[in-house]
Amino acid sequence: MGLTSDQINTLAQLVVDTAAAEIDCDEFLRRVGELAAALAEPATSTRSLREAAQHLKVCPECQEELRALLEILELESR
Amino acid sequence: MGLSSTPRDRSRIAALAAGDAEAIGALRSRIARGLRAALARRSGICEADIEDFTQDAVTRVLAGLDSFRHESAFDTWAMAVAVRVAFTALRRRRWTPASVDERLESLTRGAWAATPESERARAELHALLHELIATGLTPRQRAALLGELDGVPQVALAERFGVSPGAIYKMTHDARRKLKRLLEARGYDAAAIASVLADGR
Numbered sequence: 429m430g431l432t433s434d435q436i437n438t439l440a441q442l443v444v445d446t447a448a449a450e451i452d453c454d455e456f457l458r459r460v461g462e463l464a465a466a467l468a469e470p471a472t473s474t475r476s477l478r479e480a481a482q483h484l485k486v487c488p489e490c491q492e493e494l495r496a497l498l499e500i501l502e503l504e505s506r
Numbered sequence: 507m508g509l510s511s512t513p514r515d516r517s518r519i520a521a522l523a524a525g526d527a528e529a530i531g532a533l534r535s536r537i538a539r540g541l542r543a544a545l546a547r548r549s550g551i552c553e554a555d556i557e558d559f560t561q562d563a564v565t566r567v568l569a570g571l572d573s574f575r576h577e578s579a580f581d582t583w584a585m586a587v588a589v590r591v592a593f594t595a596l597r598r599r600r601w602t603p604a605s606v607d608e609r610l611e612s613l614t615r616g617a618w619a620a621t622p623e624s625e626r627a628r629a630e631l632h633a634l635l636h637e638l639i640a641t642g643l644t645p646r647q648r649a650a651l652l653g654e655l656d657g658v659p660q661v662a663l664a665e666r667f668g669v670s671p672g673a674i675y676k677m678t679h680d681a682r683r684k685l686k687r688l689l690e691a692r693g694y695d696a697a698a699i700a701s702v703l704a705d706g707r
């Protein structure tokens with residue numbers, strides 16, 4: 429399998445971060461607004477947010493989208 | 507950024523649900539502005555793309571009003587939907603079923619990069635992962651997991667396999683869970699893997 433050493437390490441980390449039950453990208457999208465708000469107010473911690481944060485660890489596409497969303501929100505708040 | 511939806515959000519949602527042209531127009535310009543900002547640094551994106559993504563996003567938001575959970579500001583959720591629509595379209599654009607096939611072929615048949623001998627613990631873990639991926643996963647789980655790891659978007663894998671992106675997520679999740687179980691059976695629990703990874707960092 430053509431993977432680089434870094435990719436194999438990433439895969440091992442993904443396995444570590446894997447939960448028995450995970451929310452998928454659609455469910456993440458339903459919760460991402462809540463997560464973005466919580467990032468501004470870090471004291472908040474609910475099960476829903478913890479599941480969304482776990483999804484982020486294993487999903488690079490939702491990470492990419494969250495970065496873009498936070499950038500937009502930051503621009504808007506200026 | 508508001509922490510949860512407000513009474514004003516609720517009245518706007520009601521207006522959007524009722525098809526109020528002014529409310530829809532305001533949503534459209536807000537989304538267009540956000541996407542223009544988010545995509546400004548990307549090459550190969552023109553104003554017509556922004557308009558297309560905005561139109562699709564407005565349609566998705568209006569169709570999904572019922573699924574809005576009121577735990578964030580409505581605008582934040584609507585913008586998240588717009589980002590999903592635009593990024594999915596851009597990911598799809600970069601890949602054809604043929605290029606996905608080509609990539610998967612080289613990922614599943616190519617050789618692993620060699621781990622330096624100085625990193626013996628890692629080399630052992632890498633060799634074990636290689637073995638478990640080759641013997642413990644179904645061909646589709648293997649292709650989805652390696653493809654995703656190599657940056658092939660879920661939407662492109664989904665099109666190639668004729669399933670939904672959600673089904674690809676489930677395949678990779680099943681694959682990760684299986685690997686976790688198989689690694690545990692070989693003495694690598696999460697803490698052991700984490701310590702191998704932390705070593706030499």
Ligand SMILES: [Zn+2]
Nearest residue numbers: 453456487490
């Ligand atoms: Zn995701």
